[in-house]
Amino acid sequence: MTICTLRHNRLEERCLWSRWSDGGLGAFFWEAWAKEVICAGKHLNSVPEGFSSDAKRLDLSYNKLKTVGRRQFSGLPLLQELDLSDNLISMMEVEAFQGLQNLRTLRIKNNRLKIIPVGVFSGLSTLRFLDLSQNEILVFLDYTFKDMSSLQILEATENDLVFISQRAFVGLANVVELNLDRSNLTSIPTEALSQLPSLARLRILRLTIPAIPNNAFRRLHRLRSLVISSWPTLDTLASNSLIGLNLTSLVISNCNLSQIPYPALRHLVYLRYLDLSYNPITAIQGNLLGDLLRLQELHLAGGSLLRIDPGAFKGLTNFRMLNVSSNQLSTLEETAFHSVGNLQVLRLDGNPLSCDCRLLWVVRRRLRLNFDGAQPTCAYPDAVRLRQFRDFSEKELPRLFTCxxxxxxxxxxxxxxxxxxxxxxxxxxxxxxxxxxxxxxxxxxxxxxxxxxxxxxxxxxxxxxxxxxxxxxxxxxxxxxxxxxxxxxxxxxxxxxxxxxxxxxxxxxxxxxxxxxxxxxxxSSQMAKPYPFDAKTLIIATTMGFLSFLSSVAICFVFMFFWSQSKGQIKHTATIDFVPRSSMGGGGEGSEGGRFTMKLI
CATH class of the missing domain: 2.60.40.10 (Immunoglobulins)
Incomplete structure (x- = not known):
């Protein structure tokens, strides 16, 4: 006898799974008021039958299910949530979920799916959340999700995707969030993504693409948050790679950018949050971020920053937070900011700071500035080495922070x-x-x-x-x-x-x-002489050319002679009659004709 848990209005009751006398699988007998059926971790090898038709949630996770048959759950018309996670499912038949016209959430996480046949998700017109993460899916085919017009969130992380067909996402008019992670894609699926007109949040993690080309995210006008992280070979963003986007949040972290991609960023006038952490960026140059008028936060932690130039944040009147922790900065001058009075949070910890007059403005604001729980620490000179900013008294500042x-x-x-x-x-x-x-x-x-x-x-x-x-x-x-x-x-x-x-x-x-x-x-002057040959050369060249011409003519005559002889009896003379014209032009009646004979060779 197998025991599953039934939940109804937050009260738990036990329901029994009986076996028929013939040894076959019996049916679950549930009370008519059943709402939640929890059969997680029961070592089930197949989906049992006989669930109460008014069940709202069914949890079959952590079992040993291998297949999902056609119309497997058609007897549960009121079901709103189905969890098939952490099984051994490698195949789902077409129309596997047909009849679940009220289903809102479907989890098939951590199974062994390699391909999803077109039509598997037919009938799921009300589904809003689909989790396909941690499978072995290789490709999304055309029209795989075409019947899921209400879907809002698609989780497809940690699969082996090598290709997403251009029409794979056709029909997903209401998807607002898409997550892709740890796939084998060799390029950004631009055409497929363009089929998601309502997409607002996009996360693409752990790819091996070295560059983002122009117009990589075209037609995603509603996209607000883009996360690109853990692309170890990504070192280039084309100048128009982000054009057309109205992002408010952009993360490009754990990549291989050696400099801030200013040309690609200049179009993002609505951007408020920018994270370029863990890239080998060495400098924030002056006067190049001014187009990001609404920028409030910049995170560039764990990089290779050596300097932040004066005017680096010029024009950023809404700038509130700067995180440049764990870099190689020796200082941060006040002239880098449009207005230090607007700055609220500053992370400078983890840098080899030289505590001199250039950092005096930070120390004097140490009680008003929020260091996010990580106090900056002096590395130079030796007199203040390892002292935190909060440890300095106001009296000793003029003596220690000097230049x-x-x-x-x-x-x-x-x-x-x-x-x-x-x-x-x-x-x-x-x-x-x-x-x-x-x-x-x-x-x-x-x-x-x-x-x-x-x-x-x-x-x-x-x-x-x-x-x-x-x-x-x-x-x-x-x-x-x-x-x-x-x-x-x-x-x-x-x-x-x-x-x-x-x-x-x-x-x-x-x-x-x-x-x-x-x-x-x-x-050049010598090469421009009008007569490059002397007289002797000209005479020799002319003679050789003339002899060549005569030889060619003689050969032609000999050939014609032997050809005429080979034709047999040939008439060697021809008689020609003629009538001469008058001097006034045109022959008259009184004109006398003439005749002459021509000998033919």
Missing amino acids: RPARIQDRRPQEAKVEEGTTVLFSCKADGDPAPAITWISSHRNVISATGRIRVLPNGTLEVRYAQVQDSGSYQCLAGNAAGNDSLKVGLYVKGVPRNRSIPIFIDDAWIEPTHMTQTANS
């Missing part, structure tokens, strides 16, 4: 008067705490970069290679840190040289020696 302004060490005048083609170096060394940044300004008031003919070397030295007359002028070195700036001007005067002197010329990112150019020009 030394940038100062250029050698301020002796530097002027160079050189001839064209000379390489010139201008030194600019500075010290300070923190270490100052060196910037050079050209005579045309432009910032000089680290590449090109005129460039700034890693040690801060200005290099002018192969100086030209137009390079003349004054150049300014700027050394600056959080505590202050210093500057130094140098002068360069370049004298022109005679044109016959060899001076390299910079063309197309390469230097070309004038001697080489001259040689090239001479070669």
Whole structure:
């Protein structure tokens, strides 16, 4: 005798499963008022029969069921919830759930399904929740879910999906949430997803796709939350990959992004929550997130952040929370924010922070800012090492959180008067705490970069290679840190040289020696001569051509002669009569005719 539990109005009663005298499976005998039937973990090998027709919930989980036959539950028209999870089901027949016209929830989690035949879910027009997770499903075929017009949530995580047909989701007009996880998809099923016009939440986890192409989520205008996580090879988002979406929440975590995908994000003007955690991102650059006008939270924990540039959050008037914990940041300057007064939550823990004047603004707000239970800790200098921000008193802040302004060490005048083609170096060394940044300004008031003919070397030295007359002028070195700036001007005067002197010329990112150019020009001139052959060559060529022509003609005549001889008796003469025209044109009646004979060869 097997005992199952019957529940009715939260009161539990026991019901007995009897066996007929012939040893076959008997029927369940339930009272007419039965509502819930709990037969979980009863080692059932098949679905029993005889359930009361007014049952609202049936739990057959944790058994040994292997198949679900056609119209298996047709006698339960009032059933609203069916749980077949954690069995050994490998096959479901077409119309397996036909007759369950009131079913709202169907769980088939953790079974052995590999394929779902089209028509299995026919008749489930009222179903709202379907869980197919933790099976071995390989493919979703066209029209697999076509009769499920009321479905709202589809769980398809942890399957072996290799393909989702373009029309697999046809008919799912009301699905608002789709979860895919641990599949073998090699591309985003764009066409299939576009059949879900009401989709609001999409989670795609643990794929091996390296890039998200343009228009990957087209026609998903109602999508509000997108989660892309644990794609270890994902390193690229095309600039229009998220175009057309009106997301309010975006998570791209545990991937391989080396930088924030600014071009892809700029379209998301409704975005409020952005999580890029656990990516090898090294910097948050300045003035590139301004299009995200409604952004309130940014999470970039567990990355490789080395710096957050000034103006990184410029224009973000609604910005409330920043989580950059467990990175490699040494500081976070106040100038990164549009307004630090709006900031409510800041996570800086897990960074090698240098506690100097750049972090003074954070420490002074340590009582108002919410550190989410994880206090920032100083790593440098040694005097405050391992001290948490909350441990500092207000009196010691001016003494400990200090900086030394940038100062250029050698301020002796530097002027160079050189001839064209000379390489010139201008030194600019500075010290300070923190270490100052060196910037050079050209005579045309432009910032000089680290590449090109005129460039700034890693040690801060200005290099002018192969100086030209137009390079003349004054150049300014700027050394600056959080505590202050210093500057130094140098002068360069370049004298022109005679044109016959060899001076390299910079063309197309390469230097070309004038001697080489001259040689090239001479070669071109020689190749442009109007008569490339002498008279002797011309005579020989003409003679050979004439002899070749005569040989060809002779061969033709010989061939024609032998051909005519092979035709037998041939007439060798031809007589031709003619009538001459008058001098006035056209022959008259009085004109006399003539005749001549032609000999044929």
